Amino acid sequence: MFFRFVCYLVVVRLISGSDVGHCPDPVLLHGKFSFRWPVKARDTITFTCNEHYILKGGNWSQCREDHTWVPPFPTCKSRDCDPPENPAHGYYEGKNFNSGSIITYHCEDRYRLVGTQEQQCIDGEWNGAPPVCELIPEASKPARQIAHEKALLAFQESEELCKAVENFMQRLKENGSTMEELKHSLETKKAELEATISP
Numbered sequence: 338m339f340f341r342f343v344c345y346l347v348v349v350r351l352i353s354g355s356d357v358g359h360c361p362d363p364v365l366l367h368g369k370f371s372f373r374w375p376v377k378a379r380d381t382i383t384f385t386c387n388e389h390y391i392l393k394g395g396n397w398s399q400c401r402e403d404h405t406w407v408p409p410f411p412t413c414k415s416r417d418c419d420p421p422e423n424p425a426h427g428y429y430e431g432k433n434f435n436s437g438s439i440i441t442y443h444c445e446d447r448y449r450l451v452g453t454q455e456q457q458c459i460d461g462e463w464n465g466a467p468p469v470c471e472l473i474p475e476a477s478k479p480a481r482q483i484a485h486e487k488a489l490l491a492f493q494e495s496e497e498l499c500k501a502v503e504n505f506m507q508r509l510k511e512n513g514s515t516m517e518e519l520k521h522s523l524e525t526k527k528a529e530l531e532a533t534i535s536p
Contacts, residue, residue, distance in 0.1 A: 360400035367413035368392070378402045386413035391460045418458035427470035434458055444470035 359375045363382055367390045372382040381399045386392045394411025401407050416436040421429060426448045431440030439457045444450050452468025494504070 360404050360406055376400050384411055389416050391416050414461045416460050418461055418463055421463060421467060424467055424470050436460055442468050447473055449473050
């Protein structure tokens with residue numbers, strides 16, 4: 338009888354010293370933690386990351402009575418950034434994606450940059466949204482028509498007729514236009530206006 342009682346106490350001691358009440362061993366890739374094995378309920382461990390990695394999440398966790406860790410384990414993320422994607426109709430310059438490095442975005446011809454041209458890698462994240470390349474809208478008027486209108490403004494800018502004519506002829510010459518082209522342009526515009534006015 339006494340022997341059976343002693344065996345019972347031994348079994349109880351073995352069970353109490355076993356994994357019952359212990360939390361799973363902590364795991365942290367690219368990092369380390371401080372703890373004494375086996376980890377018991379209410380024990381707390383702290384986390385640190387290896388060089389060139391940054392801790393994402395809390396730096397500690399506690400073993401609870403239900404064998405879970407609270408808060409959840411953090412992760413160690415590289416301080417370097419992933420290569421960015423080229424914007425549609427654009428590209429970036431820069432080959433170094435380490436923390437602190439800067440890349441510069443550019444757009445193809447006929448496109449303009451909308452957003453920040455430079456982005457910097459800060460602790461594994463680019464510091465802003467990538468820009469976009471937007472198509473530059475073509476001028477609503479042909480270049481020749483704009484040149485003709487600028488030439489005709491000479492008559493409004495000067496009250497002296499001779500000076501106005503001189504400026505007018507000078508502007509036509511600078512734009513490579515002729516009186517024949519201007520006459521044709523005005524006749525076309527007149528026909529367009531008549532077409533919109535007539536019922």
